[in-house]
Every structure is written in structure tokens, then in C-alpha cells.
Amino acid sequence: MGAQQVAAAPETAADPALVAEILELKRKRRAVILAHNYQIGPVQDIADYVGDSLGLSRQAAETDAEVILFCGVHFMAETAAVLSPEKTVLIPDLAAGCSLADTVDAHQVRRWKAEHPGAAVVSYVNTSAEVKAESDYCCTSGNALKVVQSIPADREILFLPDFFLGSWIQRETGRRNMHIWMGECHVHAGIRPEDIAAQRAEHPGAELLVHPECGCTSSVLYQLADGSIPKEGTSVLSTEGMVQRATKSPAQTFLVATEIGVLHRMRQSNPDKRFLPVHEGAVCMYMKKITLENMRDALRDLRYRVTVPEDTARRARQAIERMLAIA
Numbered sequence: 606m607g608a609q610q611v612a613a614a615p616e617t618a619a620d621p622a623l624v625a626e627i628l629e630l631k632r633k634r635r636a637v638i639l640a641h642n643y644q645i646g647p648v649q650d651i652a653d654y655v656g657d658s659l660g661l662s663r664q665a666a667e668t669d670a671e672v673i674l675f676c677g678v679h680f681m682a683e684t685a686a687v688l689s690p691e692k693t694v695l696i697p698d699l700a701a702g703c704s705l706a707d708t709v710d711a712h713q714v715r716r717w718k719a720e721h722p723g724a725a726v727v728s729y730v731n732t733s734a735e736v737k738a739e740s741d742y743c744c745t746s747g748n749a750l751k752v753v754q755s756i757p758a759d760r761e762i763l764f765l766p767d768f769f770l771g772s773w774i775q776r777e778t779g780r781r782n783m784h785i786w787m788g789e790c791h792v793h794a795g796i797r798p799e800d801i802a803a804q805r806a807e808h809p810g811a812e813l814l815v816h817p818e819c820g821c822t823s824s825v826l827y828q829l830a831d832g833s834i835p836k837e838g839t840s841v842l843s844t845e846g847m848v849q850r851a852t853k854s855p856a857q858t859f860l861v862a863t864e865i866g867v868l869h870r871m872r873q874s875n876p877d878k879r880f881l882p883v884h885e886g887a888v889c890m891y892m893k894k895i896t897l898e899n900m901r902d903a904l905r906d907l908r909y910r911v912t913v914p915e916d917t918a919r920r921a922r923q924a925i926e927r928m929l930a931i932a
């Protein structure tokens with residue numbers, strides 16, 4: 606898909622004066638800083654909460670701060686605006702988009718629904734608010750399985766937009782009446798089965814953590830099923846699930862198949878363990894648009910405000926709230 610992978614720039618230490626300025630602005634604006642697990646280290650370090658899409662949605666729904674400074678990508682900030690319409694939601698750079706969310710729009714969903722009347726539409730959280738508004742359920746990588754399992758077995762499902770996540774759920778549930786959109790995230794699709802094979806050969810015995818958006822996921826699942834990859838040492842998890850697993854697991858070495866920003870927290874919380882990216886080039890250029898400088902500017906100038914029209918927000922909220930009630 607259109608977007609390109611970028612090389613990871615080496616991270617420089619945060620400027621203490623800039624950090625102090627951000628914290629002072631945060632206090633003045635009565636703001637909370639939410640950051641996704643793929644953000645650069647200095648952004649994660651200054652955030653009040655770092656997590657996956659599900660955790661960030663929950664925080665956005667629960668916070669009593671007046672301003673939410675959202676350090677992630679646009680659809681995530683939109684979700685925060687849908688859940689907290691009375692709050693000021695800011696994203697530091699409007700170019701922080703998502704190649705996966707861009708693979709489907711509301712018009713395409715309406716057309717798909719017309720072809721499958723009565724089907725339940727399950728939208729991964731990586732979608733615009735307009736697409737969520739056309740959906741019955743929202744889901745994240747942390748709860749997609751539970752959401753699909755909660756839908757009566759005889760009801761057709763339209764799952765969008767991630768093909769790899771949808772295929773993984775279909776395999777796990779054995780569900781035949783599930784149609785899957787052919788979207789993909791360019792970062793995760795770039796993590797190929799060959800990368801896993803090469804890393805496993807180089808680090809035998811390492812635990813394998815795989816995000817369900819990965820191009821390697823289907824192959825990992827096949828290999829798990831035929832026994833060529835041991836079940837005990839492999840997990841398919843959301844980014845937050847990976848961070849938690851890294852701490853709980855007795856393993857010393859981990860192969861991590863997702864965007865490399867997630868390694869920051871893993872390494873910080875487990876300094877005595879080793880975390881290796883399955884693919885060094887798995888860098889989301891959209892997530893990396895957020896910097897300490899544009900966070901400071903966002904809080905200082907109250908920009909860029911993310912809003913969702915009320916009718917769209919109301920319908921999108923129903924899909925998100927159904928998800929939050931399930932998992």
C-alpha cells in the first residue's frame with residue numbers, strides 16, 4: 606500500500622528544558638498526555654499513560670482532564686473525541702495518519718453492507734469515525750476475538766479493514782460466515798514469514814511475540830497448528846499484551862514482530878532481558894510524526910483540535926461502547 610517504511614532514526618535524549626516547558630503547559634491547560642506504544646521514547650516517557658488502542662480509548666473515556674493531548678495517530682485522537690465530546694482533543698501533527706485506516710471509507714462500507722443485508726459490521730479501531738459510524742461493533746487487536754465470539758454464530762460478519770487480523774480471527778473461531786476486507790498496514794505487512802524464520806534460526810529458544818496485523822501471522826498460525834513452532838513460546842497479542850507478556854514470561858530473549866516503538870517500554874521495564882525486533886525496518890512514519898517540540902506547540906497554541914460531527918460521533922460511539930461492554 607502507498608506509504609513507505611522509513612529507517613528508525615537514533616533517538617536523542619530529551620532536552621530537560623523542553624520537558625519542563627511541556628509539563629508546565631500541561632498543568633496550565635489541565636491536560637492529560639496519552640501516548641501509543643509506538644511513540645518515540647521521549648514522548649512515551651513524558652506521557653501520563655502509554656498503551657494500546659484499547660487502553661487509550663478507555664483512558665480517553667474516563668479522564669477528567671479538560672484537554673487530551675493525543676500522541677498517536679489521527680483515528681485514535683478521533684476515537685478520544687467521540688468518547689469525550691466535551692473535552693478538547695489535540696493531536697500535535699495532522700499528518701499523523703494511518704495507511705490501514707485509509708484503505709476503507711464510509712461509502713465503501715455502505716456499499717458492502719448493501720451486498721450483505723443483516724450482516725454485523727465489525728470495524729477494527731484503525732478506521733475513521735465515519736467508518737465506525739457505519740459499524741455495529743468496533744474492536745481492537747486486544748479484544749477482536751472476544752467481540753467476534755459475542756456475535757451469534759448464524760449471523761454473517763463483515764470484518765474490516767485488516768486482512769491479517771481478520772484471517773487470524775477466522776482461524777481462531779473457525780467461523781465460515783465472515784467476510785474480510787483486503788486492507789493492510791504497510792508496516793506490519795512488511796514483516797514476512799522469512800523474517801521470523803531467520804530470527805528463530807539465529808535465536809533458538811527465544812520467545813516469539815506477534816501482532817495480529819503482521820503479514821507473518823497467518824504463517825505463524827499454520828506453523829503453530831502443524832507443531833513446527835512450539836505453542837508455549839509464541840503469543841499473538843496487542844501491543845499492550847506484548848508489553849505485559851514480556852514482564853510475566855520467564856524467557857530471557859524475545860523476538861518482537863510489530864512496530865519497533867514497543868521495544869522502549871519492554872526494555873525499560875525489563876532491563877535484564879533481551880528484546881529483538883523481528884524486522885528492524887518496521888517503523889510507522891505516521892506515529893513518528895509526534896515530537897516533544899510539536900507537543901509543546903500543541904499545548905501552547907491549543908492545536909490541532911480533532912472534532913467529529915455530532916451525528917457521526919453518536920453512531921460511532923455506539924459501536925465503540927458495544928466493544929467496551931464486551932471487553
Ligand code: 13P
Nearest residue numbers: 657658659745746843844
Ligand atoms: P494496538 O491496538 O495493538 O496497539 O495496535 C494499534 C496499531 O496501530 C497497530 O498498528
Ligand code: SF4
Nearest residue numbers: 703704705790792889
Ligand atoms: Fe496504522 Fe500501521 Fe502505523 Fe499502526 S503501524 S498506525 S496500522 S500505519
